[in-house]
Amino acid sequence: MSTIVKKSPLGQPSIVKIFHWVNLISLFGMITSGLQIYNANPVFGGREGIHIPWVVTLGGWLAGGRNWHFAMMWVYGLNLLAYGLYIFWTKRWRDRFVATGDLKALQASSNSKRRNYAWHRIVYTSIIPILVLAIASGLSMYQPVQFYWLASLFGDWQTLRTAHFMTVPLVLLFTFLHSSLALGVGEGKIATAFLKLKNSN
Amino acid sequence: MLEESNKISRRQILQWAGAGLVVNVAGTLLYDPIGRISMPVNEWMGALLLSPQPTPDFPISAIEPDKLIVNSYRGVPSIDPATFKLKISGAVTNPVSLDLATIHQMPLISMVTRLVCVEGWAAIVQWGGVRLRDLLTLAQPLPTAKYVYFKSADGYYESWDLASSVHPQTLLAYQMNGQDLPAENGAPLRLAAPIKLGYKQSKWVTEVVVTSELLPKRGYWEDLGYEWFGGL
Structure with missing residues (x-):
């Protein structure tokens, strides 16, 4: 086994x-x-x-x-x-993130496991823009003068602070969805595969 | 069976809560050693990123007088502008002591920049004053000069790196938002610069001392734990 x-x-x-x-x-x-x-x-x-x-x-x-x-x-x-x-x-990026196949599967597939996996990859892919938002808004607040061109993209200071803060609920929501799906896909095999540092024989 | 699984989950909740408390307490106990590792890296990075060019001004219409919060640590000191003198000394060839009339005759620089507080708030402010660079030029810093200390009438003290001190937008300001600088904002002279966090911008500055070494007392808030460079 x-x-x-x-x-x-x-x-x-x-x-x-x-x-x-x-x-x-x-x-x-x-x-x-x-x-x-x-x-x-x-x-x-x-x-x-x-x-x-x-x-x-x-x-x-x-x-x-x-x-x-x-x-x-x-x-x-x-x-x-x-x-x-x-x-x-x-070249891992080619098959880890969401692809058109996932969207097709959600529309057409009656295989619930395939659909689950498609959802998993969609949610997983969403962490990339969330992490980019966290870093861009964080750098803008950390060095608003040296990176004024970046900070100015966020409008005024309150908008910038709010954008940076929003990464907290977004990451928490992501963590909830991502871990639920990872536990659900393949009866938890995805979660185990990514979390366990040692294989349990 | 159901009861047993409930017990386990209750125990797990307690374990998680316990682990959380341990992390929370450790976070408070360890912040100083963590800072000793990370702050030198971040300060080096801050000095590296610092551009000697001025940052673009905001339009005058962007000023936010209602957003500027007054922070001080010992209240407003009483200063008589008639007898006030700004002393510039230390590692300089020509120590000077300047009265306000002399300072007001020097080139007046106006800028509309954002003041960012370490607490997280910010306000766009118009400042008018003299460049610290121009004042330092009068005193002629020695080639060994590396740091600039600022002493304030209320006992507050700060120190800056020389590069930030001679930045074209580092002012000793005596005007704010188009009017004379109010006492609570640091009159008759205060530091104003977009390139440093608010706690670096001393109010009620009475003395500027140029040094070649960073002294053990680096600044009021820095000595309590804030980063010394404090660049933006």
């Missing part, structure tokens, strides 16, 4: 699992430290506005949140860059 799982086309190379885990953990750090920074002057309502409960924040105070946020950004950004180079180099 275990040999079947190991030889499954869903088995993932260790490097992909490492990319996945580093992304998961660093994104968790970015969100929690970002919410700490948010609390210094809430995006919605300013100082008297809606604060985030301390339990989901990281760093203890503004300087602590910023230390974590601007340390974790390197881990997050470099991991994403390495992953990008990897999928490009190995």
Whole structure:
């Protein structure tokens, strides 16, 4: 039984699992430290506005949140860059992201597993624009003068802050949909293939 | 069977909550060592990114007077403009002490730039004042000069790198949004620059000291944990 799982086309190379885990953990750090920074002057309502409960924040105070946020950004950004180079180099991008076949399957296929898989790839692909939005809006707030051309794309400061904040609910929604689908497709084999660092024999 | 699975899930919830608390507490305990690793990298990056060219001005119609929040740490100090002198000393060949009349005769620079606070808010402000570069030129910094310290009448202190200090948009401002700089915003002289976070822009500046070394006390907020470079 275990040999079947190991030889499954869903088995993932260790490097992909490492990319996945580093992304998961660093994104968790970015969100929690970002919410700490948010609390210094809430995006919605300013100082008297809606604060985030301390339990989901990281760093203890503004300087602590910023230390974590601007340390974790390197881990997050470099991991994403390495992953990008990897999928490009190995031509993995060709068959991991959503393709026209998936859209056709959703319209025509009566095979529920195929349809599930199509949904999975659509949702998976959606993380790319979400992560690009996170980085573009983040860089715009971090270096609004040196990258003024990037910051100006977001309009005024409040719009920029809101766009950067929106990456939090978007990532959380993505995580919920993506993990539900990964657990659902192939009776959880996709989830296992990407999360387990050691094969259980 | 159902009861058992409920127990397990309750235990799992407690385990997750416990792990979350551990991460939360560790996040507070470890922020300083984390900063010691990341801040030098980020400061190096900030210095590397800093362009000596001015950033484009916003139109005057874009100013946001209602968005500018007044932050100070000890309230507004009382300064008599008639006897006020700005001292420039340290690693310079010609230490000077300038009264306001002299400073007001120097070339007046106006700019409409965004002030970004470390807390996350921002406001577009019109500033009028003299370039710090012009003031430093009067004092003639030594070739060894690398840092500029700012002492304020309220006891606030700051230090900047020389490249940021001689940036064409680094002003000692005495006008704000078309009027004389209000006392609560730093009159008679305050630092104003789009290239640095708000906490770097000292109000009520009375002394400028040029140094070749970064001293142990680098700035009020920096000594409490904020990044020293603070570039934007």
